[in-house]
Amino acid sequence: MVEGAATLVSVGVDHLPPVPAGCAPLRVILDNQAPIDIDDPAVPLGLPNLTEGGHFLRVYAIDGEGRMLGNGEAFASSRFFVHRRDFQNALVPGTPWLTVNDPAGGTLFTEEAGKLGLPSAKLALDFLVQGEGASECLIHYRLNHRDTTVPVGKKIVWNDLKAGRYTLMVELLGANGLPVQGIFNQVERTFDVQTPVKALSLVPVPSSAAATTPAAPASTSAGATSAAPTAPARTAGPKKKGE
Known part of the structure; x- marks a missing residue:
């Protein structure tokens, strides 16, 4: 307790x-x-x-x-x-009971291309039936509204699941085809199939050649420079006496 x-x-x-x-x-x-x-x-x-x-x-x-x-x-x-x-x-005494291991829910990822050339996922139903009369039971399952019933010993595999959301119901039936009593004898799981995003490779784009603009020719105006004449320097001679 x-x-x-x-x-x-x-x-x-x-x-x-x-x-x-x-x-x-x-x-x-x-x-x-x-x-x-x-x-x-x-x-x-x-x-x-x-x-x-x-x-x-x-x-x-x-x-x-x-x-x-x-x-x-x-x-x-x-x-x-x-x-x-x-x-x-x-458990209901004297009756078999079902344990579903996989799919457990969550997300599956696609791998290589499937039948139509599209990425797909492979999934096997993994379960165990125990108790009295287990080997005589049938498994009834429904995947997204498609029903199938097979013997307990038959492998159940989906080879080509495309990306999307799936709901799976698995039910244990007796040899007479009727549901077996017990809360564990009907299991429902929801899972997603996704395509992994591949890393993108960046391809460098060649840069266009830079446009070259020719430089304008320098216009030079040759202006004449005239130097002003310089008057000759007057030199003072020796002073005469009496000046």
Whole structure:
């Protein structure tokens, strides 16, 4: 029983497979929300803003490409309550239940050109069905209003997703084609496909040749300069006696 509206989740795990740098080795799903990455299992995960009543927590290991490992040892679940006990987010006894790992939401980026020569993204539906009768179930999914139903064991891959927003609904059906009871057996995720912006290379534009304006010829007026004649200096001779 959790008394506050927030709690910390600690995960104990052994022998995790190595994953590339920047990839989380574990993911957590609270109730029927989108997965949360756990980058470091040694650091407790905070779960804020918990509503009153029952909650269901799933923790599972993923490989270097973000896919569920799928074996039972790589999956764990726990049920807990906030303030009071009730039947919210509870498994239905004796029925299979669905966990959808990918797509988790967010944004996918296109890669090389697809069938029509346009950039496109590839996406595989990654999920796990557990519980009694799991192998006999069907998966019904709808991607942007296009419905398809396939056996649980069939791979579901979209090879040519163009840029845009997508809404995916995944539903677990029984062998009779009817929806299986349980809050976790219908999952909806929204994600975007975007084309990454490539860096633009700037091509220098050759500058036009600078216009040269010929300099105007200097007009020189040769004015005659006349020097005024200088009167010869008078020299005083020796004075005569009596002058």
